[in-house]
Amino acid sequence: MVTKMNAVLTPEHPKLENIKRKCREARMQIIDMAATDTGCHIGGSLSVIDLLIVLYEKYNSDSKNQIVLSKGHAAAALYSTLFVNDLLGESPALTYGKKSSLLTGHPSHKIKNIPFSTGSLGHGIPYAAGWALSQKLKNEDGIGIAVCGDGELQEGLCWESFQVIQSKEINNFVCVVDINGAQNDGYVKDISDLVNLKTRFESFGFNTKEIDGHNVSDILGSLNEEQKKPLVLLAKTIKGKGVPELEGNPKAHYAKIPQRLKNKWKRSLL
Amino acid sequence: MSLSGRESYRDELTKLASIDERILCLEADLGGSNHQFEANHPNRFFNMGIAEMASIDIAAGLSEGGHIPFFSTFASFASLRSAESMKLAMGYMEKNIKVVAPYGGVSGGWFGTTHHALEDIAIVRSFQKIKIACPHGEEDTRKVVREAANSNKPYYIRLSRNDSYESLDRALDHDCSHPLFHYKGESDLCLISIGEQGTVLCKEMESLYPDVSHIHLCYVDYESLQDHITEIGNAAERLLVVEEHRLSGGTASLLSILMPEKKVYSHDCGEDWPIYGGTHQETLEYLGFSSNVLREKIDSMKGKKLSI
Numbered sequence: 001m002v003t004k005m006n007a008v009l010t011p012e013h014p015k016l017e018n019i020k021r022k023c024r025e026a027r028m029q030i031i032d033m034a035a036t037d038t039g040c041h042i043g044g045s046l047s048v049i050d051l052l053i054v055l056y057e058k059y060n061s062d063s064k065n066q067i068v069l070s071k072g073h074a075a076a077a078l079y080s081t082l083f084v085n086d087l088l089g090e091s092p093a094l095t096y097g098k099k100s101s102l103l104t105g106h107p108s109h110k111i112k113n114i115p116f117s118t119g120s121l122g123h124g125i126p127y128a129a130g131w132a133l134s135q136k137l138k139n140e141d142g143i144g145i146a147v148c149g150d151g152e153l154q155e156g157l158c159w160e161s162f163q164v165i166q167s168k169e170i171n172n173f174v175c176v177v178d179i180n181g182a183q184n185d186g187y188v189k190d191i192s193d194l195v196n197l198k199t200r201f202e203s204f205g206f207n208t209k210e211i212d213g214h215n216v217s218d219i220l221g222s223l224n225e226e227q228k229k230p231l232v233l234l235a236k237t238i239k240g241k242g243v244p245e246l247e248g249n250p251k252a253h254y255a256k257i258p259q260r261l262k263n264k265w266k267r268s269l270l
Numbered sequence: 271m272s273l274s275g276r277e278s279y280r281d282e283l284t285k286l287a288s289i290d291e292r293i294l295c296l297e298a299d300l301g302g303s304n305h306q307f308e309a310n311h312p313n314r315f316f317n318m319g320i321a322e323m324a325s326i327d328i329a330a331g332l333s334e335g336g337h338i339p340f341f342s343t344f345a346s347f348a349s350l351r352s353a354e355s356m357k358l359a360m361g362y363m364e365k366n367i368k369v370v371a372p373y374g375g376v377s378g379g380w381f382g383t384t385h386h387a388l389e390d391i392a393i394v395r396s397f398q399k400i401k402i403a404c405p406h407g408e409e410d411t412r413k414v415v416r417e418a419a420n421s422n423k424p425y426y427i428r429l430s431r432n433d434s435y436e437s438l439d440r441a442l443d444h445d446c447s448h449p450l451f452h453y454k455g456e457s458d459l460c461l462i463s464i465g466e467q468g469t470v471l472c473k474e475m476e477s478l479y480p481d482v483s484h485i486h487l488c489y490v491d492y493e494s495l496q497d498h499i500t501e502i503g504n505a506a507e508r509l510l511v512v513e514e515h516r517l518s519g520g521t522a523s524l525l526s527i528l529m530p531e532k533k534v535y536s537h538d539c540g541e542d543w544p545i546y547g548g549t550h551q552e553t554l555e556y557l558g559f560s561s562n563v564l565r566e567k568i569d570s571m572k573g574k575k576l577s578i
Binding site: 066109115116117120123125126127128129130131132133134135137138144157160161163164167168 | 294314316319323325327330337355358363
C-alpha cells in the first residue's frame with residue numbers, strides 16, 4: 001500500500017532533500033565527536049541518525065509529542081540531531097566530553113530539549129509510555145516516542161514496559177528499534193539473539209512494521225498512518241552507516257579517531 | 271479508632287484526587303481489591319501489575335506531562351526492585367513522583383525476608399533529593415500525603431502494615447517536617463523516634479523514664495534533617511535513635527555525621543537477617559528491637575544497674 005507520505009514525498013521532493021541534507025550534516029557532527037579527546041559511540045550513532053532526524057522532522061514541532069533516545073549511548077546522534085534542527089546553540093563537538101560541559105557521553109536532562117537522562121538501558125521506553133498516557137488522560141493527541149537499540153531489548157525493563165503498554169492500551173506510543181545487529185561485545189545474534197521479534201511485538205497487540213532504517217522516505221511513510229494501536233518500527237540499519245570502514249562491524253561500537261580519518265570520512269559523505 | 275497507615279493513605283489520596291484532577295493512583299497488584307480510589311476515580315487508577323521498575327519510569331513520564339502520580343507497592347520492592355528508576359527519575363531528575371511503601375521494616379512478619387525492608391531508608395536516602403517520610407499514625411500519614419501532593423518534590427513515604435496508631439499531637443500550623451519535641455530537661459539523654467514501631471517504643475519509654483526527653487522525626491532525608499539539625503542537637507548531649515531499620519545507613523549514622531559534637535546511639539534491628547516466622551512483634555523481638563532491650567540500653571546509659 002502506498003502511504004500518504006510516500007505519495008506526497010517523491011525522491012525529488014524538496015522536503016525529502018532537506019531531511020537527507022540534515023542526515024548528512026548530522027553524520028559529520030558525529031564524526032567530529034569521534035575525533036575529540038573522548039571519542040563517542042560512533043557505530044550506533046551512525047546507525048540511528050536517519051531515524052532520529054526523521055522523527056524530529058515529523059514530531060518535534062508539536063510540544064504535545066515527546067521523543068526520547070532510550071539508547072543513550074548514541075548521545076552523539078542526539079546532540080547532532082538537536083544541532084541541525086537549531087535546538088543546540090553550537091556544534092556539539094566543540095565542548096563534547098569536556099570539563100564543565102553538559103554534553104556528556106550519555107544525554108542528560110540538564111540540557112534543554114532533552115527530557116530524560118538515558119544511558120542505563122530500557123528506561124526511555126516506559127518514560128515515553130508515561131508521557132503518552134499523560135496525553136491520553138488530558139484528552140490530548142500527543143505521542144510518546146522511544147528510540148531504542150536491538151541490544152537494548154535484552155533488558156527486562158523493556159518487556160515489563162511493553163506489558164504495561166498493551167494492558168493499559170497506551171495506543172499513542174511509538175517504539176522505534178534501531179536494529180543494527182551489534183552491541184558492545186559483538187553481534188546480538190551471538191550474545192543473546194532476539195528471535196521472532198516481529199511476532200513477539202505482534203503478540204503484544206502492537207502494530208509492527210519492518211522498514212529500512214536508512215531510507216528516509218520509508219521511515220516517513222511508516223509514521224503517517226492514523227495510530228489506533230501502539231506502533232513498533234523494526235528498523236533495519238547498519239552499524240557505522242556512512243563510513244565504509246565501519247559499516248557492519250561490531251567493533252565500531254565506540255571509537256576515538258585521528259583528525260586525518262575525520263576529514264577523510266567526512267569527505268566521503270559529500 | 272484510628273486507621274492504619276495504608277488505609278489512611280488510600281482514604282486521604284482519594285479525597286485529594288477529588289479536588290486535584292492531576293493526582294493519579296498507581297498500584298503494583300498489592301493495593302488490595304476494592305480500592306476506594308478506583309471506586310471514586312476509575313479513570314485515574316492504574317493497577318500496573320507486578321512491574322515496579324516500569325511503574326516508576328512511567329510515573330516519570332506522567333509527571334512530565336503535568337500529572338502527580340502516587341505509586342504504591344511494598345517497601346522492599348519499591349526500594350530494591352525499582353532502585354535504579356528511583357535513583358534516576360526521582361533522585362537525579364527530581365521528577366514529581368510519590369512512592370508510598372507499606373510493609374516497612376519487618377511489618378511483613380511471617381512473610382519472610384523477601385517481604386522485609388530493613389534497608390529501604392538507607393537506599394533511598396543515598397539517592398538524594400527525595401523526601402523520605404516515616405509517619406506515625408493516621409493523622410501524620412494523612413498530613414504527609416497532603417504535603418506530598420502539594421509539593422513538587424519526589425517523595426518516599428514509608429508505612430507499616432495494618433496496625434493502627436494514634437499520632438502524636440502536632441500544632442495545626444506545623445507541617446510534618448517539624449520535629450516534635452517532648453522536653454523533660456532533667457537528663458542529658460534524648461530519645462529520637464522514627465516510624466511507627468520506633469515511636470510506639472519511645473512513647474512507652476516516656477512514661478517509664480520521666481526525665482528523658484523525646485523527639486519524634488517524621489522526615490529523615492538528608493535535607494530535612496539538616497534543616498532542623500541545630501534544634502535536634504540542642505535537645506541533649508546524648509541522643510538515642512530508635513528506628514525499625516538496620517544499623518547500616520540508619521538515621522543514627524546520618525545524625526552522628528551531621529552532629530559530630532554529639533554522642534549519637536542507635537536502637538535498631540541490627541545486622542542479622544530475620545529468618546524465623548512470627549508476627550511483626552515477634553520478628554522485632556528476634557532482632558532485638560524490643561521494649562526490654564531498649565530499657566536495658568537506657569538504663570545502661572543512665573548508669574543504672576541492669577535489671578532485665
